[in-house]
Amino acid sequence: MKASVDWDRCRGHGVCTTICPEVFVLSPDGYAEVPEPAVPAELEAAARNAADACPERAIDLS
Numbered sequence: 001m002k003a004s005v006d007w008d009r010c011r012g013h014g015v016c017t018t019i020c021p022e023v024f025v026l027s028p029d030g031y032a033e034v035p036e037p038a039v040p041a042e043l044e045a046a047a048r049n050a051a052d053a054c055p056e057r058a059i060d061l062s
Contacts, residue, residue: 011031016054
């Protein structure tokens with residue numbers, strides 16, 4: 001699975017970084033980003049939870 005964040009939709013709520021900080025981090029300007037797009041198998045459930053909790057639906061998992 002790969003994760004990405006649509007910066008046009010992200011508003012910097014940080015919900016994803018709270019739920020899954022191993023995959024999502026806040027950039028210096030306060031928006032979510034994914035330093036390593038490939039999500040390890042053991043973090044896939046947490047990444048899905050983060051995507052589901054994103055109020056802006058800015059996270060794509062494929």
